[in-house]
Amino acid sequence: MSILELKDVCYAYDSRAKVLDGLNYKFEKGKVYAIVGRSGAGKTTLLSLLSGLTSPTSGVILFDGKDVKTIDRYKYRSRHVGVVFQQFNLLPHLNAVENVELSMRASGKKIPDKRKIATELLEKVDLDDQLSKRRILKLSGGEQQRVAIARALSYDPDIILADEPTGNLDLNTQEEVIDIFNRLAHEENKCVILVSHSSEVAASVDEVYELASLRKSKRRKEAITGGQFI
């Protein structure tokens, strides 16, 4: 069963024209998805809906078969979905370990030995002990991006959402970050959904959804069963 499913999802800000119109997408665990589309197509809006920050104007979003509207929104957001924002949103005066630990505490999930797990998560995104103890302010953009990914993983969510996670990175660092997302999906069975303008990113994921035309890209081979792409 899909971990996330959109059924006829529409969204409009205020009474303006629809930004998203009749989306029917399915997302499974163990795969990396890229959402692509021109600027203003509604990619960030779609991530807000998937993260439970906003509700669709019409249609439903199912998480594990249940309408997100009917489940505890706070729990959904703080335990089941990890979000990586483009601006990282890290606390600059804390170090990497402290940022990850803080997110664990905020989730309210019982996590024993937070420091040890935080350090392991940072190792997983290739940040060594020395960098993990350095203030965020003194890390490079790529290093901060890794901290943001480790933080999104801190409470072990099933779904990782990331808005332009490689937007500010050089090609090599971009590839390393994409490798991390691929490992999370393929080795740890996470459902990873990335918004990206980058053709390199789109070429290295399992599925691509092209939002502008509400059509699934033909670039990838697999059709998602039951999905309707108009």
Ligand SMILES: Nc1ncnc2c1ncn2[C@@H]1O[C@H](COP(=O)(O)OP(=O)(O)OP(=O)(O)O)[C@@H](O)[C@H]1O
């Ligand atoms: N808070 C808001 N209130 C009203 N309109 C908004 C709001 N946020 C976004 N929009 C509009 O909704 C549309 C979709 O915006 P969104 O940020 O989802 O696009 P995007 O695909 O992420 O674009 P980009 O690639 O530039 O980040 C745009 O036309 C934008 O102007």
Ligand SMILES: [Mg+2]
């Ligand atoms: Mg955006």
